[in-house]
Amino acid sequence: MTNALEIEGLVKTYGDGFEALKGIDLHVAEGDFFALLGPNGAGKSTTLGIVCSLVNKSAGKVRVFGSDIDTHLSDAKLNLGVVPQEFNFNQFEKVFDIVTTQAGYYGIPLKKASESAEKYLRQLGLWDKRNTPAMMLSGGMKRRLMIARALVHEPKLLILDEPTAGVDIELRRSMWTFLEEMNRRGTTIILTTHYLEEAEALCRNIAIIDHGRILRNTSKRELLQQLSSETFVLDTAEPLDKAPVLDGFFSHLDDEGAMVVDVQKGQSLNGMFIQLEKLGIRVVSMRTKANRLEELFIRMVEDNNTSAASRGDAA
Amino acid sequence: MRTDAMLTAYKTIVTREIRRFTRIWPQTLLPPAVTMTLYFIIFGNLIGSRIGVMDGFDYMSFIVPGLIMMAVITSSYSNVVSSFFSMKFQRSIEELLVSPVPNWIILAGYVTGGMSRGLGIGLIVTLLSLGFTDLSIHHLPMVILTVFLTSALFSLGGFINAMLATKFDDISIVPTFILTPLTYLGGVFYSIDMLPGFWQGVSMINPILYMVNAFRYGILGVSDVNPYIALAMIVVFITILSAVSLRMLARGKGIRH
Known part of the structure; x- marks a missing residue:
């Protein structure tokens, strides 16, 4: 089976010398529901940022459905949908315009983009708000808007960076249901989350990252055993x-x-x-x-902190 | 990305840009119209009548080409610098960065957006000027080429400014301290023949002087410089600024970590 994402020896050193990623390897199979977990500053967002072209890598290889981002970036991007951690749309634009404009960036003509926008805005309960400027939406609606925007070009791989942060429990559950349905229909999903309950409920495979290194990359079942x-x-x-x-x-x-x-x-x-x-x-x-999962996670991160301290790594 | 998909992406960026500046028309379209009308009334009508003839034309006719060019330059520049910087500021630039749109299409889209506003303002100011003077065109191709190329050049300038800017102050420094003085000293209100020899020489290193004079040549048939050299200069500057912009986009200067 093709891998949706292959990361090999990924290194990121920022301008100030901080080494956010220290050569990580990660493979996510097509159709998987995968969680990338780690404490704040572990390297989760940097990893996903590199995959999505928002962060320049220092070394290593990244392939999305076999397309190398160094040589076939456009093909890699066509297969990717991204829901970032922070709101990153123009707050003055209307909901419908935000989604159709994103489709346009993927080369989808307006008529088809409008149909796709309607489909996802309806599924995510935002159709009634289609003519509302984004700044007038609640936090939960803004999160759903970013999901609709990420899906409008029907990507095969959906990356969500803390998609339910700050969302109430009822909405979080409905977003889980939606994502599970997307995954059932064949979309590979990778998410980072601070809610380990979320990873436990949704994901089949889990990687735990800390201090720029992958501590574990295995199935949820094996991890829980x-x-x-x-x-x-x-x-x-x-x-x-x-x-x-x-x-x-x-x-x-x-x-x-x-x-x-x-x-x-x-x-x-x-x-x-x-x-x-x-x-x-x-x-x-x-x-x-x-x-x-939380219990295991805390244990692993604590063990890694102890090892990092003995190696002399910066926290 | 396929050619038709690239064309769709380009149209999307341009449409978004035009939608932006027309949505906020009291900030983008109205002010230059008001300012230029005041220039026409004060400098053209009230003071101009006492200045008399310049380069064989009454003062109002002399300053109209320069004022149109001034409006085109500032509008083209400020459209791109404010639009692109606010996308950086709100992080909505990430919408473009995650998409497969090639960098040259991003640049072409923003430059076209800047040109749309610049040329739109140029048209508004031209129509307003008809209320104060009769405009006859001496060399139409020169008029069209100069105004299009100048608008493209300053849209590119605005793009580079936005890429380099890290705070809102940074997008007003260049227009206030560089663009405005160069425009005012670029022969909009006077012929450089009036200046002493030394200052004539200094004026010759001001690129805006060439653009204003090439445009004035197209309309009035008079110029302080060779208009064809002016056109060639604009093309060279466009080439350089395009290369710089594309290089910055490729490296992700200020937009990627």
Whole structure:
């Protein structure tokens, strides 16, 4: 299968000598839903910026669907749609004009551009706002506008740099649904996000980057298998004043008063329920706690910080 | 990118530019019309009648070509510098950078946008001048060539200024401290024959003098310099500034990290 994105030995050194990328390699398969995770300043946006031609690379190779950005930049760009982290449209222009103008930059004639703009503005719930200047939109609408603009030329690879930053949970969920549908229809998606719950919910493969180096590049499943424990949230019939003491299990109450129990890999849940039964605590529902990825992520980044300090790398 | 796709991209940039300056017409089209009307009234009618004849023409007829050229120069320059810099400032330039539009199409689109405003203003000022004097054209091809090439040249100048600018102050420094003095000292209001020998020599290194005089030759048939040398100079400058602009775009000067 063709790779949607191939990055080899990518290096970026800024004018002030700061080495943002220290020779990273990354392959994203066609049709994948891929997350690039890392703390602030890790090199995520620099990597995506180079792929999208917004940042000049210092060394290395980048290919988009086989088109090298050094030799076939135009072909590479035709396959790419970009949703940046910050709003980057003319705030005075109308929503419809912003989307059709972007299509025009890709050589799409106005009639076809208008049809495509209508399709995506409708799908993203912005059709009623098509004649509104962008500055009048809410933050969530502006994010959706950038997604419509990125899709108007029907790219095969969609890159989203923190697409749901500052978006409320309801809208975030609807954007997830939209992106999952795009991916199902064949669009390869790469996203960076600070919401690890988002990466866990959407992505099949994940790379973790820190200090300009890729720490891990693997499937979500494999990554999560590294967890030595799993966390369950238990809702009880009667509210608890304090977490019960359970032999062999660590438990505490969360902010909403639900019982949270850590279960080690291979440990039987039966033992936990037997003890709860003896304590007269009736469990009415149970769910796995999301953000398992967060735990792994924090652990990896902390380990890398320790290694970086021992190597003498600048943070 | 295919040729038809490049043509669509070029039309998109030009349409966007024209839409921009027509949307804000009270800032872009009205001021030069008002300013030039005041020039015609004050310098042409009130003061001009006391100055008398210059190069064989009444003063109003003498200054009209220069004033049209002045409006074309400043409008072409300021359109590109403000439009491109505000795209940089709002980061909407990234819309173009991520797209497959070749750099030369980006440059051609912005220059055409600048020329559209510059030539539009030139037409407005010309029509206004007809209320004050009779304009007869001595050499139409010279008029058209000079005004088109000058407008293109200053659009390119505005583009380079915008590429180099990092803050709003930077886009007003060149028009205020370089362009305006050169225009005023470029023979718009006087013939350099009136100057002492030394200052005539100094004036000859002012490129705007050549453009104003080539245009005046096209309209009145009089010029302080050879109009064909002036045209050749403009072409040379356009070639140099185009090369510089394309080089800056390729390197991403001020627009890519």
